Amino acid sequence: KAGVTQTPRYLIKTRGQQVTLSCSPISGHRSVSWYQQTPGQGLQFLFEYFSETQRNKGNFPGRFSGRQFSNSRSEMNVSTLELGDSALYLCASRREDTASEQYFGPGTRLTVT
Amino acid sequence: AQTVTQSQPEMSVQEAETVTLSCTYDTSESDYYLFWYKQPPSRQMILVIRQEAYKQQNATENRFSVNFQKAAKSFSLKISDSQLGDAAMYFCAYRSLPGGSQGNLIFGKGTKLSVKP
Numbered sequence: 001k002a003g004v005t006q007t008p009r010y011l012i013k014t015r016g017q018q019v020t021l022s023c024s025p026i027s028g029h030r031s032v033s034w035y036q037q038t039p040g041q042g043l044q045f046l047f048e049y050f051s052e053t054q055r056n057k058g059n060f061p062g063r064f065s066g067r068q069f070s071n072s073r074s075e076m077n078v079s080t081l082e083l084g085d086s087a088l089y090l091c092a093s094r095r096e097d098t099a100s101e102q103y104f105g106p107g108t109r110l111t112v113t
Numbered sequence: 114a115q116t117v118t119q120s121q122p123e124m125s126v127q128e129a130e131t132v133t134l135s136c137t138y139d140t141s142e143s144d145y146y147l148f149w150y151k152q153p154p155s156r157q158m159i160l161v162i163r164q165e166a167y168k169q170q171n172a173t174e175n176r177f178s179v180n181f182q183k184a185a186k187s188f189s190l191k192i193s194d195s196q197l198g199d200a201a202m203y204f205c206a207y208r209s210l211p212g213g214s215q216g217n218l219i220f221g222k223g224t225k226l227s228v229k230p
Contacts, residue, residue, distance in 0.1 A: 033217055043204065043220035056217055090158060092218075101148070102218060104158035 002027065004093050004105035012111045018079040021108045025072050025093030031055075032074040033102060034066060037088040046089075049074050050096060078110075086112045115140045117207050119221035126195045127229050133180075134190045134224045136205030146208045147181065148218070149190045153201040161203070164188065192226075200228045 005024045013019050025032050033056075034046040045058040049068035066076040072093070078085055088109050092102035116139045126132035138147070149161040164172045164181050171179050176196075180189045192199055205221040 035218075035220075042222045043218075045217040045219070048217055058217070088156065092158075101146075101160055101163060103160070104150075106155075106157050 004091055004103055006089075006091050006105040006108050008108060009106065010109045010111075012113060013081050014113055015081055015083060017081050018077060019081060019110060020075055020077045021089055021091075021110070023074045023076075023091030023093075023105060025074070025091075026103055028095060029093035029103070030072050030096050031094045031100075032068055032072065033092045033094075034074070034076050035090045035092065036060075037090055037107070038086075043090070046076065081112045083112050086110060115142070115145075115207050115209070115219050117205050117219050117221040119203075119205055119224050121224045122222070123225045123227070125227045125229060126192070126199075128195055128197060130195055131191060131193045132195055132226065134192075134203050134205075134226065136188045136190070136221055138186050138188065138205070138207050140186070140207065142209055144210050146210070147179075147188045148206040148208070149177070149179070149188075150204045150206060150220075151199075151201045152204065152223075153198075158204075162190065195228050197228050197230060200226055202226075 007022045031050045033048040037043045048056040052068045063079045068074045088107045090107045091105045094100040094102045118137045145166045147164045151159045151161050162174045162177050176193045178191045202223045204223045206218040
């Protein structure tokens with residue numbers, strides 16, 4: 001079974017631009033979560049989607065948004081990029097049952113210049 | 114809000130030896146999950162082991178085992194017979210049960226483990 005895939009793997013953007021990252025979950029997984037990883041703040045939860053609905057949201061500004069499609073694929077968007085948005089963005093998927101664990105993708109490395 | 118603390122930013126172990134990584138957490142919930150994730154330099158986060166809080170028995174996965182002390186809110190990871198491939202960042206993580214306050218993972222800052230040949 002294929003793992004969680006994320007595209008692109010690397011991205012360089014300029015301040016003020018916007019960016020869209022994509023995540024394809026493991027087949028059969030309906031929950032997709034996004035995390036931001038930086039050296040200073042560590043791993044922080046952005047949001048979780050399930051059945052095309054945002055179920056949970058972390059403490060990030062409204063510039064960070066996401067969505068999920070009917071095939072469970074998810075995208076996250078960051079508008080008006082800031083230097084501090086440079087990070088590794090990780091996507092994780094899981095089945096929707098009580099004890100299911102999250103499986104992570106390789107991440108997208110975003111650099112904002 | 115729940116918090117997870119890993120007090121050891123870096124650890125080092127000799128190949129074939131045993132090492133223990135520490136993790137403490139804070140929560141007011143009675144049932145939850147705890148995890149250890151490994152992130153090698155290639156960056157793919159991999160689940161190492163997990164523990165359900167309602168289970169008193171410590172989880173074990175091959176060379177990896179945990180010491181779960183619920184009252185002390187402590188969740189340490191022991192790696193036996195360390196191998197070069199164990200070198201990585203190790204993250205301790207907490208998750209509420211579904212229906213709890215949050216279903217997302219709350220991570221500690223991580224411990225960087227080096228394995229010396």
